[in-house]
Amino acid sequence: MSQAKVRAATAADVAEIARIQRDTWRIAYAEFLGEQALAALADPETEQQWAAAVEHPGTAVLVATEGEFTVGFCVAGPAPADEAASAAGELPEDADSVGLIATVLVEPRWGRRxxxxxxxAHAATALRELGAARGITWVAQSDAASLSFYKRAGWHPDGTVRTLDTGEKTIRELRLTGPLDLQLTPPAS
Structure with missing residues (x-):
């Protein structure tokens, strides 16, 4: 196996990040999102949004590489108040120290490596450096693979749910929360 690394994304990675998102969503999330949402990823605006994210201070956009290939990416930063709030809109006492893992995507052909x-783990380190004490993320309730991935990292649903409307379908997401001193465990055989 080639050497695997994680590093901060640069402007040169933007096209590859957009491609990985487009390809991975088309393979892994088509049934959740619908064709309209997937088609929107081909819009040139998608790359512009990724370029802005890479340049945004306080946001960690990381890429995973294996050898010469970029195989995945992650986005993390301080959790906006509306992401950390309860379903009733109340902020937790630790709202100022909550980090958000906005996404972790690895192309399926590079999965399980x-x-x-x-x-x-690198995103958790970046969040700790930004002052976060715990993390949150949102995962589709029907995405068993991602739910299992976060469970192995010690993250669990906190009881907050939201529904996203893609224009064709709705997606029920669970908010997960967990520690930033991660102890990832291998999947059970």
Missing amino acids: GHGGRLL
Whole structure:
């Protein structure tokens, strides 16, 4: 196996990040999102949004590489108040020290090689450096693979749910929360 690494994304990675998102969503999330949402990822605006994220201070956009290939990415930063709030809109006491893992995506053909765990661990380190004490993320309730991934990292649903409307379908997401001193465990055989 080639050497696997995680590093901060640069402007040169933007096209590859957009491609990985487009390809991975098309393979892994098509049934959840619908064709309209997937088609929107081909819009040139998607790359512009990723370029802005890479340049945004306080946001960690990380890429996973294996050899010469970029195989996945992760985005993390301080959790906006509306992401950390309860369903009733109340902020937790630790709202100022909550980090958000906005996404962890690894192309399915590069899956099961530890890239997701490495990305999550590096994102957790970045969040701790930004002053976060715990993390949150949102995962589709029907995404068993992602739910299992976060469970192995010690993250669990906190009881907050939201529904996203893609224009064709609705997606029920669970908010997960967990520690930033990660202890990833291998999947059970």
